[in-house]
Amino acid sequence: MDVVIDTPTKTFIQVTEVWVPEDGVLKLVEGSYGDLAAFEETSRGTEFAKGEGLPGKAWAEERPVVLKGFDGSYFKRTEAAAEAGLTSAVAMPIFDEDTLKAVLVVLCGDDDARTGAIEVWHEEDGLLMLDDGYYGAAKHFEWVSQHTSFPKGQGLPGGVWVSGHPMLMRDLGSGYRFIRAESAGEAGLTTGLGLPVPVPHDKTYVMTLLSARGTPIARRFELWDARKVRAGDNAALLVDGICAREGTLGDPDNAGNERRVTAFQGAIGRVIGTGLPVVQSGQSGLSAGYGTMVAVPIHQGGELAHIVAWYI
């Protein structure tokens, strides 16, 4: 498998947190902090009201938010973040129709060696335009993306938009939308995960995570279809996935033999059961022996429709 290399590397995302609304404020329920213990401690003592800080802003504005540079911003944990070397963050609200279920926050460090991309696209006049994105060292790719738009059905963001499904793209360096593909190839971006971000009202947001070989966002990606019309009640099917250790994860014969989990069966089962994101770190028993996993639910049409998971 040439997509990702199975050696310990610097990761693009350093911190992942799950904030859940409780009594009118967002409280931290799960997080993966690696060795950034001080930042973890600060975070565990923090709460966010609606509109407050980055998670509160994603909640109040009902959209994913990218924040680059914390100094002088609404970011609340600036000092602790600076000490931990974290400079950028993305907050993704998880709505079930009008109800906020959780806010997923990922934080990244600024480092010339870290390449990857977390992008937020929104629909405007029938095209997907870049809302904002964090690219690490992939500066040229960032510039190209800022000047790219996607029509319906085209490219990773356009494909996610029209299908309403998360999608996993391999080989980003070839064949997609001319310049962006070329630039992605040059930046070493190989694997792309695109996911719809449903929000209240009639707005379209698509988030993409583009992973590079050297500083991968993840070394295993999984897409689970949890819609009742595909998986039945309280269950999900593993419809696509790629793993640096186990290779391709989809059903090779595409004949309906996908792996199926039910509610509360493992980490994915926990997402099915609770409808909330799961972040697990430093525990044994994760798939293929990975140390950290993040699983994100996508609610559509009043039900849990998809789960995307990534492991590193």
Place this chain on the structure above:
Amino acid sequence: MKQKLVVIGAGMASGRVLEHLTDAEPDNWDITLFNAEPRGNYNRIMLSPVLSGEKTYEEIITHDADWYAARGVTCRFGEAVTAINRDTKTVHGAGGDVPYEKLVIATGSAPFIIPVSGKDLPGVITYRDLDDTNAMVEAAGKGGSAVVIRGGLLGLEAAAGLSLRGMDVTVLHLNGHLMERQLDESAGYLLRRDLEKRGITIKTQASTKAILGKDRAEAVLLESDEILPADLVVMAVGIRPEIRLATDAGLSVARGIEIDAQMMTSDPDIFAVGECVDFNGHLFGLVAPLYDQAKVLAQTLMGDPAAFVVKDIATKLKVTGCDLFSAGDFAEGEGREDIVFRDPARGIYKRLVLEDDRLIGAVMYGDTADGNWFFGLIKDGTDIEEMRETLIFGPAYQGGGQTDPLSAVAALPPEAEICGCNGICKGQIVEAIAAGATDLGAIKATTKASASCGTCTGLVEQVLQVTLGDSFQMPTAQPICGCCDLTHEDVRRLIKSQEMKSQEAVWQELGWKTRNGCHVCRPAVNFYLLADWPVEYLDDPQSRFVNERKHANIQKDGTFSVVPRMWGGITTADELRAIADAADKYNVPTVKVTGGQRIDLLGVKGADLPFIWDDLNKAGMVSGHAYSKGLRTVKTCVGTDHCRFGTQDSTGLGIKLEKLLWGSWTPHKVKLAVSGCPRNCAEATCKDVGIICVDSGYQVSVAGAAGMDLKETEGLAVAATEQEAIDLTVAFVQLYRENAKYLDRAYKWVAKVGLDWVKERVVDDLDERKRLIAAFDLSQSIYRKDPWAEHAQQVERYQPLADLTLEAAE
């Protein structure tokens, strides 16, 4: 001693044979594997995700070099076998001959290329293997337009992949709906809708005439003379078994290499497997039966008894976001019964086909969770009588799952127009409800929705019910029939506002409970569609009553009546002679003058109809449409030409009106009359539209009746000129066509919407009058034609050259 096995072709079927063989008898076989492609076995059916970028080639490799090495398979990849010598038992490849004891031919299939000019141009490719896929990826990198010929499984996957890669894609499909081998019309409609949402253009009933271009493909020319730009043309038309080697070797070959149930060809040492075989007339393109064949062949080679049987197969499409499933036989047939479930809100369609209490076919779109369960029932021939009532809800059925009668309205987007008169959308009504308008009166007062003609009242009430739930008690409205929960008015309104242009769209989006309607709703929906979308919608004769299908009124003894048109009730001596001749020639027992000033030939035998039509056509006469829900007659008096009292040319106006209006379909029959003076000899005041000429102009009145009900017309307007009288009449007829419930005569419709509402549009609002006339003209550009002529012409074409039943005269 190892047996020498040579395998030609490293595809999925032969790969599976090798797996079975080397697993069970690793030491018994000395295997040489030839492959024309310079690579080993990969999962060909996953090429589509490779094209779309959702997989890499490496991920779909089934057997890599290590696999072959570990099993001692000698690989001769990139080397085509050129001949089989059955006498010497050797195969000949470019790198030398290889002897065999047993030979397996697994040459697969070759793509079919339609024989049009330009098919050999660079830029025209088929879709079979990795090289084709890579060629498409490379082409897509340059952007531009792609045309995919044939919307089957492979073609649509190619289209979706190319679209993801950034090309503008058009799919050309010869049939009426996509994937017609795997899907019925309803599922085909949903698939089309999904693909169009992706920005893919779909053209059905589109036949390719040629591929144009100088040095490479530049465009595709259709039979309709439309030209589509194309930097890339993908032919996904079909496959044919690759049989050249077998033919040259003298093996028995039909469409494919003929095999028996043990996969043996006509030579007992030569076997064939996969897409290249022909088993009792069956060819194979999907993977499941190939794997069955592989297993049988491996067992045969190992000397174990096994026999291949053809089984039903299930189909899925590998396009992310398009969930469809089909299995078994779902053609219509005697003794077959459908169970249909639709959920417009979620884009779900499920249809089960039953025969003798067995499930024989299933088509599902949007909800495929139970596909494999249904497939099992089909394969096993399970008796489903006990679970028939709940079968469609699947194995997990717990007693819920009733269709929601409001689901069609619930599915409407906020911008869906509910009240056409005042341009009020669903979202505005929902907002008004949120602001406190919780009954029909309050909605009328705050938004004006349903406050004009009132035909959208049912829809407004449904929006109230959907929004307020049980706190709003909906009055019971009469649905069209048992097939749906909506009234005629609701269906009409939604066909317009949601731009539904096909029967399939109506069935699906409005939650029809039957596959394609019934004798009650189909004629109505057919009329609504052709009245609202005359250009886009094609009239469906199968959705018409028998008289309209036969273009004649069937009489109680099974004979027909034939009424030629007489414009304005005027005829000539020549026409009368032709009618008399026809009556003689076809032994017409009764010739009757009708109340509408026509001559009715009664008692014509069905078989004679095309001939009598032909004779009347030749005399210059066309159908009088005496059988249709359309314009029947314009009755006139003689007017100023002959009558001392006549004030205007009533006959001339009648003829003009009839020539303008004939052929148009209307909700019910339409009769007109023009009288030249207020003495009203043409009895205009009991017609749908009646015109009385007076000195100052023309009194146009509407909505009269002289049948079961008797009603005098009501004054619409007084026109100063003949042209204005014509305009008012046409606008009125068009307004009636656009708004009335099917089978409501004009007087019933006017009673519902009110004459004032009609006047506002036809008389007062000149722009609307203009629009109505233009809309009528557009429709007439298609429908103003003689239905007799089409049938009469066919008769002429097939007329025998001589009557051989006659004996020669002495």
